[in-house]
Amino acid sequence: MSRPEIIASWNDRYFGGTLPETFRDSLAELPTERQDVVDFLEHFFKLMHHGRFVSTDVSPMQCTVLGSLLSRILPGAWSGRIPPITVGGRHVLIDEYVLRNKWRDATPGLFLDIGCGFPPVTTLDSVAALQGWQVLAADPSMPAHVVYDAEGNYATFDTQGEMVYFQPAAPTVETWNALAEDATATEANFRRLLDRLLPDLGDGAEVTSDGARLVHPMRLYSSASLSFQTAGIGDVQVQDVDVARCFNVLYYLDATFRRRTMQWFEQVLTEGGLLLIGGDWAHTSEARYSVYQKVDGHLVTREFAFSLDNLCPASIVSWFCLVDDDFETLLLADLVRELRSDAAFLQRLNSVNDRLREQHDFAPRGADGFYSEMDPSLGASEIWGRAGAVASDLNEELAEEAVAVLKAGGHEAWVNDLGHVAVMPTGVASQ
Ligand SMILES: C[S@@+](CC[C@H](N)C(=O)[O-])C[C@H]1O[C@@H](n2cnc3c(N)ncnc32)[C@H](O)[C@@H]1O
Structure with a gap:
């Protein structure tokens, strides 16, 4: 398949053909001749689809990262070695x-x-x-x-x-x-x-x-x-x-x-x-x-346990995974699916997330229903600081409600000591 055909196929199979042209354009330079890049994205979009994400949940920043950066940070770009990517304050x-x-x-x-x-x-x-x-x-x-x-x-x-x-x-x-x-x-x-x-x-x-x-x-x-x-x-x-x-x-x-x-x-x-x-x-x-x-x-x-920004992530770490059997990634995808399948909870999530993105001036949703571009003048510490603030506020506002949804679905669930949503895992379905 040619590059445009691969991108069109992801758009059709995982987003019902609704990804905006600008997003697809961000993927236009993707080195699809590299199988590791294609495999990664196939898995990435499959997890999003399993988690019931739709095209309005995809951000321009994600598309840019996937389109122009991903291939440079995968092990395939470093002679197969897992790169020591890290960032201060991460943990x-x-x-x-x-x-x-x-x-x-x-x-x-x-x-x-x-x-x-x-x-x-x-x-x-x-x-x-x-x-x-x-x-x-x-x-x-x-x-x-x-x-x-x-x-x-x-x-x-x-x-x-x-x-x-x-x-x-x-x-x-x-x-x-x-x-x-x-x-x-x-x-x-x-x-x-x-x-x-x-x-x-x-x-x-x-x-x-x-x-x-x-x-x-x-x-x-x-x-x-x-x-x-x-x-x-x-x-x-x-x-x-x-x-x-x-x-x-x-x-x-x-x-x-x-x-x-x-x-x-x-x-x-x-x-x-x-x-x-x-x-x-x-x-x-x-x-x-x-x-x-x-x-x-x-x-x-x-x-x-997981932070609630995984339900509406700004970047690509939620679904960053090089194998199709990683326990935490699969379990996250299952729980995100359960939460996003609850219509009342999804409505709350979207309204709180949209408000927080406005409040923190973090690439808020535009009139077209899609997230806007990240302000290009922002440096890394500003971007990730705002992402962290949105994540923290989401946990504070919605963790108890998310726990209630998961409990209603039969999980043993609670808000843990960090304010994250926690469950006692019983297995993964999305494998
Ligand atoms: C993406 S970095 C993560 C660095 C840091 N833990 C963080 O969270 O920012 C992954 C690291 O795993 C290391 N790694 C690769 N294989 C490993 C192994 N078998 N045992 C332990 N570490 C390994 C790599 O050398 C690399 O530095």
Whole structure:
């Protein structure tokens, strides 16, 4: 099939042919010759369809991200490696959960951030939030060096001096595309900076020159309360973990991998320890996560929880998933479907969401019934700050009503300690 035929087919099968032309135009440059890109989008739209989203629930920002950015952030663009995409403040609520949940008290212990990404900004957030805790950050792709240009964009290099990954200082579609448009030139720029700064680094942790910066992350960030291991799930040398967080990792990997993962977590957690698995974006928006606790030597499920902006997401993280059997993504799709199938609740959701988007000036709905374009003058912190504010207000206003709908549907459901909607999972239907 040609690119226009693929796009037309998604439009027909998943949106009844009602996606506006401008949205379809955003997908016009999609590299459909890449099977990973086509597979990802097929799955993405299928999940939206399962969740009963219609074309007026799709935002121009989503289309732009999917059309021009997605192909650059999938593992297929990084030699098949899962990229260490991350953003500061991403797990702010998850850190709060560690300190305030009904399964384990807040006694400081050992916190494992597995698949921490790099630079380890979310781990550093956790170190600041979890006073008195020991934090171990682990990732199989821990870089030997991180190079920052004068704008704060960065690239990671491995011990062989190979560039592994680059990311803009503040990730938006524009800043990503500015770097990725000519990836070869971007790599050459970062390599030049590395070559220039490396001789001055010596045994040091960081060196700066003309606004550029070279960091040896393990030396720079290691402290009495923070240590690092270059290792992944199953390989990290650790025991007696009180809380393990594995976020934005497992939705790249299949259910067989997850089963092995669960056995390993069962071994390394201490009795009573918690395991948090899920996905989210800045300000813990578009969040979905499972919570397990080790009881009598075995992992028991405590809850599956999600933020209500997944019912009307601004970005693409809700349905970001590289496999068709990721537990949290499928369960989210099922619960979103149930909530969006309740006509009274859907009406409330749309009216509250539309009001909040107006109130926070966050690409509100236009007279044509579709969300408007994001104001191009907004920087990343403004965009994600507003997305986070809408998400937080949605939870506050609608979580109890969502719980009532899910209870009426036979779920054991409640509002959890973060104000998210939680259920006791019983299985997924959308697989
Ligand atoms: C998208 S990043 C997530 C980073 C961070 N946890 C966050 O939420 O911002 C995914 C990370 O998973 C890591 N990863 C890949 N395979 C892994 C494995 N088998 N065990 C642990 N981490 C892995 C990658 O190296 C990458 O840094």
